[in-house]
Amino acid sequence: MIYEMYRDSLASRDAFGFGFIFSGEWEPVKERFGALTFIYGTVISSLIALIIALPVSIGIAIFLSELAPNIIKTSFSFLIEILAAIPSIIYGFWGIFVLAPFMRLSFQPFLQSTFGWLPLFQGTPIGVGLLTAGIILAIMITPIISAISRDVLKAIPKSQREAAYALGATRWEAIKMALLNAKSGILGATVLGLGRAVGETMAVTMVIGNRSQIKASLFEPAYSMASVIANEFAEASGHLHISSLIEVGLILFAVTFIINSFARLLIYSVTKKSDIR
Amino acid sequence: MELNTLNISKSNLAKRKAINILMLSLCIVSALIAIVPLFYIFFYTATAGLSSINLDFLTQLPKPVGEAGGGMANAIVGSMIIIGIGSLFGIPIGLLSGIYVAEYSKTFFSNIIKFVTDVLSGVPSIIIGIFVYGIVVLPMHRFSAYAGGIALGIIMIPTVTRITEEMLKLVPTSLREASLALGISRWKTTLMIVLRTASGGIITGILLAVSRVAGETAPLLFTSFGNTFWSNSLDSPMASLPVQIFNYAISPYEEWHRKAWAGAFVLVFIVFVISIVVRIVTRNKFSQNL
Numbered sequence: 027m028i029y030e031m032y033r034d035s036l037a038s039r040d041a042f043g044f045g046f047i048f049s050g051e052w053e054p055v056k057e058r059f060g061a062l063t064f065i066y067g068t069v070i071s072s073l074i075a076l077i078i079a080l081p082v083s084i085g086i087a088i089f090l091s092e093l094a095p096n097i098i099k100t101s102f103s104f105l106i107e108i109l110a111a112i113p114s115i116i117y118g119f120w121g122i123f124v125l126a127p128f129m130r131l132s133f134q135p136f137l138q139s140t141f142g143w144l145p146l147f148q149g150t151p152i153g154v155g156l157l158t159a160g161i162i163l164a165i166m167i168t169p170i171i172s173a174i175s176r177d178v179l180k181a182i183p184k185s186q187r188e189a190a191y192a193l194g195a196t197r198w199e200a201i202k203m204a205l206l207n208a209k210s211g212i213l214g215a216t217v218l219g220l221g222r223a224v225g226e227t228m229a230v231t232m233v234i235g236n237r238s239q240i241k242a243s244l245f246e247p248a249y250s251m252a253s254v255i256a257n258e259f260a261e262a263s264g265h266l267h268i269s270s271l272i273e274v275g276l277i278l279f280a281v282t283f284i285i286n287s288f289a290r291l292l293i294y295s296v297t298k299k300s301d302i303r
Numbered sequence: 304m305e306l307n308t309l310n311i312s313k314s315n316l317a318k319r320k321a322i323n324i325l326m327l328s329l330c331i332v333s334a335l336i337a338i339v340p341l342f343y344i345f346f347y348t349a350t351a352g353l354s355s356i357n358l359d360f361l362t363q364l365p366k367p368v369g370e371a372g373g374g375m376a377n378a379i380v381g382s383m384i385i386i387g388i389g390s391l392f393g394i395p396i397g398l399l400s401g402i403y404v405a406e407y408s409k410t411f412f413s414n415i416i417k418f419v420t421d422v423l424s425g426v427p428s429i430i431i432g433i434f435v436y437g438i439v440v441l442p443m444h445r446f447s448a449y450a451g452g453i454a455l456g457i458i459m460i461p462t463v464t465r466i467t468e469e470m471l472k473l474v475p476t477s478l479r480e481a482s483l484a485l486g487i488s489r490w491k492t493t494l495m496i497v498l499r500t501a502s503g504g505i506i507t508g509i510l511l512a513v514s515r516v517a518g519e520t521a522p523l524l525f526t527s528f529g530n531t532f533w534s535n536s537l538d539s540p541m542a543s544l545p546v547q548i549f550n551y552a553i554s555p556y557e558e559w560h561r562k563a564w565a566g567a568f569v570l571v572f573i574v575f576v577i578s579i580v581v582r583i584v585t586r587n588k589f590s591q592n593l
Contacts, residue, residue, distance in 0.1 A: 081333065082333040082336055082337060083333075083337075084333075085329060085330040085331075085332070085333025086333055086334045088330045089330045089331055089333070089334040090334075093327065093331070094334075102338075104582060105338065106337070107578065107582075108345075108574075108575065108578050109337075109340075109341045111514060111515065111574050111575075112344065112345075112518070112571060112574065113518020113519070113520070113545060113570055113574065114518065114521075115518060115520045115545045115552075115567075115570075116344065116348060116518070116567050117344070118549075119548065119563060119564075119567055120343075120344045120347060120348070122552060123560070124343070124347060165340045168337055196319050196320060197323055197327065198322060198323040198326040198327060199319070199323070201326075221425050224427070225425075225426070225427025225430070226427070227429040227520070227521035228521055228545075228549065232549075232553065252427055252429050252521070255429050255432075255433065256429055256524055272433055272437075275429070275430050278427060278429075278430060279426065279427075279430045282425055282427055283425075283426075285425075286421070286422060287422065289425075290421055
């Protein structure tokens with residue numbers, strides 16, 4: 027698979043070399059291609075998603091593994107599983123028609139009036155853009171991160187918490203101890219979620235706005251690697267265009283490959299330890 | 304002096320208790336935050352979909368904008384065909400590699416398979432689309448249902464492999480040993496005893512894999528491509544439900560949006576039903592094990 031993509035992107039690599047990654051130009055008409063804006067869009071939207079999803083997911087994981095009574099636990103886990111099973115196209119569709127208008131009419135003006143002095147929140151709120159894409163991604167990766175974090179937390183032996191209680195710790199302090207021990211596993215879960223966010227295509231394509239540009243404001247439309255492929259591949263004109271798109275795919279593949287291997291290693295290291303116990 | 308330290312520790316305790324309550328309630332709040340979008344998405348899809356779904360939608364072809372009626376029958380059937388091709392391609396491979404990994408788990412090769420399936424499960428589906436475009440669509444010079452099916456099949460492989468492996472590992476070793484002790488050959492043991500014992504769980508896993516690929520859009524965009532007619536040839540572009548939803552959703556027409564919501568409802572409904580079936584089956588499985 028790697029070989030196939032490597033071969034197919036030959037033309038574009040010959041034409042642009044390493045400059046491909048650092049060039050912000052993408053003009054099919056002039057046959058000049060550079061992937062920088064897409065890399066930027068992917069990275070920023072995924073980061074926003076992580077910033078939102080991580081605290082919420084850890085909260086859910088703690089709630090599920092430590093606090094909730096059994097009935098709530100099973101039904102809640104089921105809900106989270108369904109949330110993970112909803113096709114991404116549905117998220118994107120919902121994003122266009124519910125989230126984007128909400129962002130445009132209430133949330134973005136609110137951010138602007140509160141934090142308007144930051145360059146992050148300037149510009150016209152138009153609904154679709156980096157921030158909206160980030161929020162959709164956050165909703166999508168929360169189930170993954172929280173499910174794995176929950177398993178990791180469960181793998182921490184009970185005796186440790188009991189020891190903490192015996193020393194007079196409050197419940198939160200005991201949980202904090204467990205969190206400290208589970209941190210590499212939770213990091214692994216987070217990175218896995220990041221991998222999913224980076225590769226997510228349809229939902230992002232529908233709400234990110236699809237404009238190849240780099241702006242400081244999170245309200246501006248942008249473009250991500252996966253969505254440029256989805257939008258232009260089927261109707262790409264010219265060998266060089268297709269080849270460039272495949273090279274974008276190759277970069278995306280490399281990035282997700284690295285992210286996922288890293289995450290797997292982290293999760294393996296934690297669950298292996300608990301197996302020995 | 305003594306009183307003073309006592310006071311400090313008392314106020315400290317109060318502070319610690321306050322932090323305790325604060326953090327615990329934050330956890331509960333975050334759980335609630337996660338539930339809200341779920342229900343919102345779910346009920347929004349249900350209400351928007353139910354209000355525009357009708358018999359025409361399920362039985363008729365898409366009509367041009369402006370004409371009343373019309374549906375997505377071809378997309379629904381197309382989706383089924385493409386998923387069928389994908390299953391034919393993906394399930395046997397996934398099943399066999401799962402059996403291999405579980406039954407011959409100590410070999411070097413099985414570790415490689417394990418790693419490769421892990422990596423494959425993390426590859427974005429659009430990359431798989433590009434790959435299939437490269438190896439199927441380009442040589443054939445056209446988009447086809449085959450290509451879409453193969454793309455979905457590749458996506459199914461890691462899920463099926465993983466679940467098969469885990470289910471087979473649940474089968475007690477003593478069962479295998481008993482069968483081998485009776486002089487039954489190894490492949491027959493695997494096929495007739497182990498696989499049969501684990502069949503319930505494996506079928507569940509396959510259902511899960513099918514429900515996952517049912518909603519895949521990205522790899523179908525440039526493999527099976529989609530059209531607006533009945534397609535009777537697997538060799539030509541074929542409509543599928545997710546792609547049709549995508550095309551309708553980004554169109555500017557109000558009527559098409561309503562159709563897309565109806566399609567979304569059908570899709571979510573399928574996924575939801577499969578999830579519930581899986582849940583019920585696995586619950587029985589677990590209670591037996593306990």
